[in-house]
Amino acid sequence: MERIYASYWLETGDDPARAAEVIAGEQSSGTFVALATETPALKERSGARVEKLEILGHSTTPSLPGGMPAARYTQCRLELSWPLENTGASLPNLMSTVAGNLFELRQVSGLRLTGLRLPRAFVEAYPGPAFGIAGTRKLTGVTHGPLIGTIIKPSIGLSVEETVEQVRELVAGGIDFIKDDELQADGGRCPFDERVRAVMRVVNEHAERTGKKVMVAFNLTGDLDQMRRRHDLVLAEGGTCVMAVLNSIGLVGLQELRRHAQLPIHAHRAGWGYLTRSPQLGWDYAPWQQLWRLAGADHMHVNGLRNKFSEPDDSVITAARSVLQPVVPGVEMVSTMPVFSSGQTGLQAADTYAAIGCADLIHTAGGGIFGHPQGVAAGVQALREAWVAAIEGVPLQQHAGKHPALQAALEFWK
Structure with a gap:
């Protein structure tokens, strides 16, 4: 039995x-x-x-x-x-x-x-993820190294026009991946439908000019009918990703979204702390993520090294490794892509790469990109070069000597 x-x-x-x-x-x-x-x-x-x-x-x-x-x-x-x-x-x-x-x-x-x-x-x-690592790489055109990503900031309060200006700057700067914050879904100041249409005009125009289509994870978290309708709008506007907050929509919500979706599902773990922060109560990440991957999560957040939250580095690495392991040993399923976030800069790249042994991940930095003294494009370039150094095994300071954007970033990545 x-x-x-x-x-x-x-x-x-x-x-x-x-x-x-x-x-x-x-x-x-x-x-x-x-x-x-x-x-x-x-x-x-x-x-x-x-x-x-x-x-x-x-x-x-x-x-x-x-x-x-x-x-x-x-x-x-x-x-x-x-x-x-x-x-x-x-x-x-x-x-x-x-x-x-x-x-x-x-x-x-x-x-x-x-x-x-x-x-x-x-x-x-359960079908598990539809896209995962391979599908995400195909949609973004990023064939090796991590996807360099960021989060629209401030998390909440921007208008549609202000959001679009930020996206325009990011796509021009060479970003691979942009996500909504988990707090930004369908608020009155930045409604979902209006935001999607305006952002995708910028993304699509950039793709037509350059051939590079930036992946934007629009937060469609809501009830089932809302999520289906919002997904269909993103798809119709040429979008390549949607995002849902797992603890808000539940297992059945993700399962039904996966059944309907034709786009990768970026799964946010907001609320994870109340399930895990006490070491004497709740869940380890490894068993928790198995359920969500089976339900259809293409990307899963695992926090980040030296993050702004309370989670120690060993826990973050254990989480990331668990996402890269089979849900059931010996049984094939599309691989979910781990997402590193929270207070991230290029300073974490080498340690992250060494700890998980691959670059099949999304590395998102907000302040680590937007805070670059030479602007957003330099922030994107600096984070990407930090990963080049990590993968090639070159000390970061040595690599920075040949890359001015990275050198300047080291002055504010503290």
């Missing part, structure tokens, strides 16, 4: 073996009292199994409030499994099973989902 496996970091004030069985029961056939209808045959067929339980350590205080009081709390590694028959190859029901009510149990004073192993039935049931 095919099974789903999930790994957790668990802390409990109860006997760890008993707590593990309570979690397994709560997330499958059991409840808080023994029932005659949960026969041994039913439990054997449909119950979750405790596959592994490893004691890691102990403490005298709980990580989270609200659990059962105890003199000692035990930290463990726990692995549970469920028969695929319980959920079928259904992402929403998978989420309810591996990340549902178990977080609220009194026996739990800390719980974090750290790993997920899925049967190939999920890859067979």
Whole structure:
């Protein structure tokens, strides 16, 4: 029988073996009292199994409030499994099973989902990304190295005309990729439809003159009908990407957008912090991203090295590597492209390249481009040259000696 496996970091004030069985029961056939209808045959067929339980350590205080009081709390590694028959190859029901009510149990004073192993039935049931790395490279014409990208800034408050002026400067400066901020969707000052038409006039005119079509990820986040209609407008205007905020639209929202879409879906993870910032609660990125990639994310944000947020570098690199790994080992699926962002400049290029071993990524810099003392075009060129140095293994300062835009950037990339 095919099974789903999930790994957790668990802390409990109860006997760890008993707590593990309570979690397994709560997330499958059991409840808080023994029932005659949960026969041994039913439990054997449909119950979750405790596959592994490893004691890691102990403490005298709980990580989270609200659990059962105890003199000692035990930290463990726990692995549970469920028969695929319980959920079928259904992402929403998978989420309810591996990340549902178990977080609220009194026996739990800390719980974090750290790993997920899925049967190939999920890859067979879900199409995954339509474009991914290869499709994105084809649409942008960027055959090697990262896509050099940026975000329209300020995030919110610009008019359509002001947005267009920024886009005009960026495409003239040689940018590969531009995205809306996650806060900019369909506000009264910069309505979606008007913004798309005006921005795409600039992008299309530039493409006709130069042969280079810049990819713009328009934030179409909304209800299902809005997202479909907005996607169709971007497509009709010659656009090559749409963006959606995952935690806002949910798994079904992304799944339905993927079913409708004829363009790459740039998946933003806004809200990720509330799922992960406490190390004793929530999700690791590796299992979380598996669900969204199956649902159809072509690009996924992974933060960036030395970022402006609280996430440490090792976590960012682990996230990026997980996006580049198969969702189900040994089963082919279109590869999702990781997106590095948040306080990025060319100073992170060499370390990023060394850590993930490839340049199949989008590297977005806002202030790192717009803040260049010689202007936006020089900012784009400087970031691109920083990546040339990284890939060729040339020290950044040495490479900058031959590239004035990069040399000038080093004065403000601090």
